[in-house]
Amino acid sequence: MLARRVLRWTGDALAVFLVVSSAFLHGPQQAPRSASVVAVIAVVAAALLLLLRRRWPIPVLAGCVALYGLAAVTGTVAPGIILAVAIAMFGLANRSTRRVTILAAAITAGAVFLLSVLGAVVSASDPRMVQFTLAVAFAAAAGDATRSRREYIVAVTERAERAEQTREAEARRRVSEERLRIARDLHDTVAHQIAVISLNAGVASSSLESPERAQEALSTIRSASRTVLREIGDLLALLRAEDPDAETMTPPSGLGRLDDLVEQFARSGLAVHLRVEGDPGRVSGAVDLVAYHVIQEGLTNALKHGTDQRAHVLVEVADEHVTVVVTNPTVPSAGRAEVGGTGAGHGLIGLRERVASVRGVVETGTTAGGYRLAATLPLAKERP
Template sequence: MAVDAILAAVALFCMVIGSFAEPYGEHGSTWNVHAPGNLSLTLMGAGAATLVFRRRAPWTVLAASCALSIVELVTSGPRAPVVMCAVIALYTVAATTNRPTTWRIGLVTMAGLTGVAMLAGPLPWYAQENLGIFAWTGMAAAAGDAVRSRRAFIDAIRERAERAERTREEEARRRVAEERLRIARDLHDVVAHHIALVNVQAGVAAHVMDKRPDQAKEALAHVRDASRSALGELRATVGLLRQTGDPEAPTEPAPGLGRLDDLVDTFRNAGLPVDVARGDADLSPPAAVDLAAYRIIQEALTNVQKHAGEHAKAEVSVVRVGPNLEITVLDDGAGEDAQAADDPDRGGGHGLIGMRERVSALGGRCSAGPRYGGGFRVHAILPVTTAKQGDRGQTPVKGGTTA
């Protein structure tokens, strides 16, 4: 209201100065020819006072200023330009409403004030002052509409920029969460597998240290190999987190089915009999599928080692079936902790969750659960080709059967 009060004071000053002018006298523009009367001064003061409230009640101020202008036009003519208040009020209304309303109220105001000045005013209807009323009210409506459109345009740009910024932040958070989950899954696979082997071999070494030192040395050698492998894979995984300018990350290739025999040997050396059947001799799966298959078998055998019991045996099957690679890991364990692998509350379950996430990310399916008659079964189907790349007449298998 302070800004509007200043604007009202400036408008009042301009109206008073303008009321003293005689623009078209015999000797050109002259001053102090027609001093405004008391009624004119009152109307100008009232019109300026209404402008103080133009932001709070623009329609009311427009109606009041138009009424005061009509009174001035009928009684004194455009000598005291009270119409200036109506022009400012019309601009305010146009700047705060929509375009159709601006057109309607602008035409009504222009036609009304100009018509009153031409028909009821003391000047001839063709006087330039009457045409000036028409021009000033029209420009006020156009200027208010232009300001409103500009503000709407700027607000739309700001809103789009804020929405784009929020979208970028959400996308960045989503990618960070996915990367964090992937790294956590890789670390779990590496640590769970190798630490389980170290734990088993260390227990064997402690048990036979006094009576069979040769076997204890062999067990400790397996502990050393498992810990070395764990360190190597941890180094490769952590290397993904390096920033630009850090030392070069390890260049060792990611594990895959080509290293399946080495993986199985580590479990056999830990005392777990494992039989392997492979039907993927001519298959070269994508790197992501190759890594996922290796991790699934590693996690499944780790769960057998940890939960199936002392005399359990495991069977691993890797078979190409059409456009898919099917992986099955079976065991005949019947230990008390056989269900712990699928129960997060008992310390397990996270490996199976990561296993399912790996398979889902590749568009496959994974099932894990107890077998009929005892033991546990892990079955995963990983797509390695599309329908166009696969055998003619075959369609991709979207799911597998579960035991």
């Protein structure tokens, strides 16, 4: 800020010096003393007016032209005032639009020409008239170029700032999406196995008088613990991988592994009745993975909150979509399953996000027969 003020004061001082000093330079033809005194007064007044050109550019330019006319009436050619007019023209062009600059330059050049001819200080064919006109035109062009360059720099700076803000917003969005993806994967990896461990730990503690049942529960806990440790290890390996798209050691889940999923829940004590209509082989990609997770989430909630330890799974593959429905008996107090069974709703929240990612629709709620989780997922159209 201080450097800008010093530069401004230096420019003002230099402009005043150049304008005033020109009043004491005389050509071969000396003007009358009275005219010279008037010219000096006019030049000094024009120089002082230049100090106000930043605040009032148009009045200052008009005042300089008027002072030139005053000098011309006395029969004196005042190059210093022409210099002041050029400086004022530059200041106006530097702070106005191009349209205003062109209009002001034309009026100023015409006014200088008329005042010179009317004052009989120079003739219309005098080379100095060309010099005066070129001085005004050059000052207008230089001021307009300076303004255009300043506006260009401002525009470039603003675009750079917007681009930086856009990059930061995109980075925050990517981080947020990655956090949500990790949260969903971690829930899908851990929630089911932890539920199995918790339920079987309760069975084992209540079956201490029945060694066989306790042994079976502890065996299930040991198996589930190994599974969850392996899956967490695969997830951590994926997070540490340089290539985020690299395949994990565990084969991707899908409807092809549905029998294994049902068997896992059967070992945990949940009787699952599975019915598949249509060809599951037509379901592939992200839709296949989402359908698997819908069934896994529904069976996990049935195991944690359902009654009678049984559930029904329906997979219906139609021409344009696949429908997955998981139902299980429940009691009114078990309505917490609608929010994922944890009270925070992370399970079904993540499930809704997964279903939405493939443009599907998920429905949850209690029915006459218990609790129902249903998802409709669109299939990719086959190319002919």
